[in-house]
Amino acid sequence: MEIREAVPHRRARSLALAGVAFFFGLWCLLSYAGLVPDVILPSPTEVVRAFPVLHFEEALVRSAGWSLYRVTMGFLLAAAVAIPLGILMGTFPPIRHFFAPILDPLRFLPISALVPLTIVWFGIEEMQKVMFLFMGTVVYLLPLVVDAVAKVDTVYLQTATTLGASRWQAVRHVLIPGSLPAIGDALRVMNGIGWTYVILAEVINARYGLGALITVAGKRSHVDQIFALVVVILAIGMVTDQVIRLVNQKLFFWKE
Amino acid sequence: MARQLTPLGRVLLVVCGLALIGYGLYRYGVLDRLAGVLAPDRKQEGTVTREDFGAVAPGTAPSPAAAKGALAGGSRLARPIKVAIVTWGGYAGGIVANNGFAPNRECLFHRDYGIQVELLVIDDFEKSRDAFRVGGDKGGVDIMWSTVDAYALEYGGLRRLDPKAILQYDWSRGGDAIAVDASIRSVADLRGKKMAVAEATPSHYFALYVLTQGGLTNRDVQWVFTSSAVEAANVFKAGQVDAAVSWSPDVYIAARERTGARILASTKEASNLIADIFVARGDFLAEHPEDARRFVAGWLKGVEQANANPDRTATLLARSFSGIGLEDAKGMLADVKLPDYSETRAFFEPQGSLANYHSIFKTAQGIWRRIGKISETYEPYQTVDTRFLEASGEFFPAAGPAKAEFEFKAPPRPAAAAILTKTVSVYFPTGSATLDENAKAVLETQVVELAATFGSAYLRIAGNTDDVGSRETNLRLSRARAEAVTQFLVSKGFERNKFDVVGHGPDKPVASNATEEGRARNRRTDFEVIPR
Numbered sequence: 001m002e003i004r005e006a007v008p009h010r011r012a013r014s015l016a017l018a019g020v021a022f023f024f025g026l027w028c029l030l031s032y033a034g035l036v037p038d039v040i041l042p043s044p045t046e047v048v049r050a051f052p053v054l055h056f057e058e059a060l061v062r063s064a065g066w067s068l069y070r071v072t073m074g075f076l077l078a079a080a081v082a083i084p085l086g087i088l089m090g091t092f093p094p095i096r097h098f099f100a101p102i103l104d105p106l107r108f109l110p111i112s113a114l115v116p117l118t119i120v121w122f123g124i125e126e127m128q129k130v131m132f133l134f135m136g137t138v139v140y141l142l143p144l145v146v147d148a149v150a151k152v153d154t155v156y157l158q159t160a161t162t163l164g165a166s167r168w169q170a171v172r173h174v175l176i177p178g179s180l181p182a183i184g185d186a187l188r189v190m191n192g193i194g195w196t197y198v199i200l201a202e203v204i205n206a207r208y209g210l211g212a213l214i215t216v217a218g219k220r221s222h223v224d225q226i227f228a229l230v231v232v233i234l235a236i237g238m239v240t241d242q243v244i245r246l247v248n249q250k251l252f253f254w255k256e
Numbered sequence: 257m258a259r260q261l262t263p264l265g266r267v268l269l270v271v272c273g274l275a276l277i278g279y280g281l282y283r284y285g286v287l288d289r290l291a292g293v294l295a296p297d298r299k300q301e302g303t304v305t306r307e308d309f310g311a312v313a314p315g316t317a318p319s320p321a322a323a324k325g326a327l328a329g330g331s332r333l334a335r336p337i338k339v340a341i342v343t344w345g346g347y348a349g350g351i352v353a354n355n356g357f358a359p360n361r362e363c364l365f366h367r368d369y370g371i372q373v374e375l376l377v378i379d380d381f382e383k384s385r386d387a388f389r390v391g392g393d394k395g396g397v398d399i400m401w402s403t404v405d406a407y408a409l410e411y412g413g414l415r416r417l418d419p420k421a422i423l424q425y426d427w428s429r430g431g432d433a434i435a436v437d438a439s440i441r442s443v444a445d446l447r448g449k450k451m452a453v454a455e456a457t458p459s460h461y462f463a464l465y466v467l468t469q470g471g472l473t474n475r476d477v478q479w480v481f482t483s484s485a486v487e488a489a490n491v492f493k494a495g496q497v498d499a500a501v502s503w504s505p506d507v508y509i510a511a512r513e514r515t516g517a518r519i520l521a522s523t524k525e526a527s528n529l530i531a532d533i534f535v536a537r538g539d540f541l542a543e544h545p546e547d548a549r550r551f552v553a554g555w556l557k558g559v560e561q562a563n564a565n566p567d568r569t570a571t572l573l574a575r576s577f578s579g580i581g582l583e584d585a586k587g588m589l590a591d592v593k594l595p596d597y598s599e600t601r602a603f604f605e606p607q608g609s610l611a612n613y614h615s616i617f618k619t620a621q622g623i624w625r626r627i628g629k630i631s632e633t634y635e636p637y638q639t640v641d642t643r644f645l646e647a648s649g650e651f652f653p654a655a656g657p658a659k660a661e662f663e664f665k666a667p668p669r670p671a672a673a674a675i676l677t678k679t680v681s682v683y684f685p686t687g688s689a690t691l692d693e694n695a696k697a698v699l700e701t702q703v704v705e706l707a708a709t710f711g712s713a714y715l716r717i718a719g720n721t722d723d724v725g726s727r728e729t730n731l732r733l734s735r736a737r738a739e740a741v742t743q744f745l746v747s748k749g750f751e752r753n754k755f756d757v758v759g760h761g762p763d764k765p766v767a768s769n770a771t772e773e774g775r776a777r778n779r780r781t782d783f784e785v786i787p788r
Contacts (some may be wrong), residue, residue, distance in 0.1 A: 115487065
């Protein structure tokens with residue numbers, strides 16, 4: 001293996017498959033061989049058996065749909081706020097310095113502490129869940145956007161100015177297109193954050209939702225169902241990740 | 257003239273076509289059926305009514321077939337027994353016996369019983385279950401806390417660990433409560449209201465109990481489910497719901513902070529509903545039965561000391577639990593009742609106390625099954641192992657049969673408002689005040705359980721008649737009938753002073769006396785639960 005060696009597409013794919021197979025094999029080994037008791041790590045068979053129950057009795061698909069909706073809405077809202085604000089902050093340092101003292105420490109906020117506040121502000125219906133996910137996502141997304149704008153090479157900016165670009169033209173034709181691919185990558189990473197908060201987002205009044213299902217499965221000590229639900233979340237995460245990657249490739253083709 | 261469609265036109269055409277097909281599928285119910293296959297809705301919940309709670313009359317459960325063998329075999333444990341607890345006053349007995357949480361040699365557990373115990377505070381429910389699954393040998397715990405109702409819910413999921421209930425350490429006495437807004441005066445007012453509760457928890461069970469005894473079902477309120485009791489209290493505090501079931505101190509704080517709010521009912525009145533128990537892993541009990549016996553005995557000795565010195569106990573609790581001051585600790589102790597050796601023995605006997613492990617487990621299991629939280633059921637005796645309790649008898653030679661816990665001195669104030677009124681049709685032959693076997697069976701399932709569960713509360717028994725016959729006769733008859741019902745209950749082991757007997761005659765009809773159906777509804781006995 002060379003440092004930063006180029007891996008051909010086909011080899012990359014087979015390596016990825018081998019990686020998945022390795023971890024699946026490890027799971028099989030640990031569970032079937034009894035190295036970890038099945039009450040802690042259920043075997044693949046048990047997890048598969050949990051699916052029909054979840055599907056026919058616990059409204060798995062509807063729950064997945066609702067969770068996907070909440071995470072996506074929170075994510076889109078976060079993008080809608082973080083991209084314009086982040087570009088402004090990245091372009092004009094005074095604006096960045098104005099917001100930095102409040103926005104930077106927010107990333108350290110234990111997000112579960114926000115649940116009672118979101119109840120007071122947004123009630124107990126869908127708005128509360130979406131806003132909670134929005135708040136959890138936006139604090140991480142914003143610094144990445146600011147960073148993406150700041151990282152656009154000064155050379156481009158100087159060239160544009162030399163060619164007589166106005167301030168608005170420099171932003172419009174240099175900074176925004178220059179930072180968009182990196183912003184696209186940031187969005188891809190941040191889409192995952194929402195899913196890590198899904199249990200917290202659904203602690204209140206979630207008639208359907210994968211997070212709410214995990215909570216109740218825990219109260220009933222159904223470890224197999226918890227794992228099955230985690231598998232569903234991972235699968236949704238992988239699919240949405242690929243979708244965003246493809247969209248990024250199409251939209252920001254000038255990246256490379 | 258043939259014209260080529262533009263790409264946009266083609267797309268529009270396809271969209272219109274799809275929309276038409278989609279509407280057709282929707283119109284003829286195909287979509288609904290498709291959704292039923294691809295994304296079926298949650299299994300329909302059953303309706304929980306008061307019959308679900310009366311179904312297991314106390315004292316009629318089968319005798320336990322569990323092995324009553326001696327505690328032979330096994331080895332002594334070479335490490336401390338690890339026990340998962342939460343921040344709650346019910347652990348006072350063990351904390352006194354252990355003189356704190358950490359294992360040590362300067363305590364009752366080690367001095368008198370030769371064991372060391374480590375109490376681990378794991379406030380997160382799921383985490384405590386994880387620790388129990390891992391087991392004490394591998395960094396988890398050997399024994400965990402539960403409540404009988406919660407244990408009935410999780411037993412199926414834990415069954416492979418062969419868990420057994422070994423000890424009751426407290427009754428919740430005020431630890432669980434229902435906070436309501438100003439518009440709600442009694443349980444009947446909860447109809448149609450929004451009620452926050454942590455799903456599938458003791459709060460949920462408590463709520464179902466109180467609702468059904470007050471004449472409602474689980475379908476009569478709008479549930480707002482939360483993942484923990486603290487969230488339920490927060491939702492109530494924020495004014496988003498009309499009622500919330502939560503635990504102490506959150507529920508009391510929420511009721512205090514919201515304007516006009518109050519506590520409608522708590523386990524202070526429903527004193528024999530939420531029982532906290534210790535559940536031990538099957539492998540731990542099989543391998544170290546003698547340690548388990550000493551743990552049970554030491555804990556109950558600690559209970560004796562804790563009950564004898566409440567002030568010292570509160571000080572120790574405040575010192576042990578983080579974030580708990582002395583006043584908090586006193587409040588925590590006031591929210592629980594620590595049963596002594598005789599009481600916990602009686603609790604585990606199927607024919608023991610009026611509200612016992614077997615009746616609560618079985619009832620709770622029926623409720624969870626009815627609302628689709630479990631599918632398999634188990635016999636209570638499979639889930640419990642009383643050998644350790646029985647074998648601890650030598651340490652409690654003075655223990656006699658359990659005594660009545662509550663004293664009812666004066667009758668309730670006539671103006672005292674009832675938390676709930678349970679209306680039962682007790683049939684009497686015309687003009688008679690004698691209970692026949694049918695009437696006794698109705699009382700056995702519908703009222704004995706109510707009176708036992710609301711152990712600390714008064715029960716006002718009010719006889720009512722229709723308007724046939726003279727008012728004087730009816731007044732006298734309704735009172736005599738209420739008295740007959742009272743005598744029957746007293747024969748079941750309740751104190752006479754617990755009951756307040758009233759005869760309303762025809763004065764309080766609930767339906768019109770013009771029809772036979774209305775008159776039948778008016779011939780009834782009301783059981784009003786009145787807090788002490």
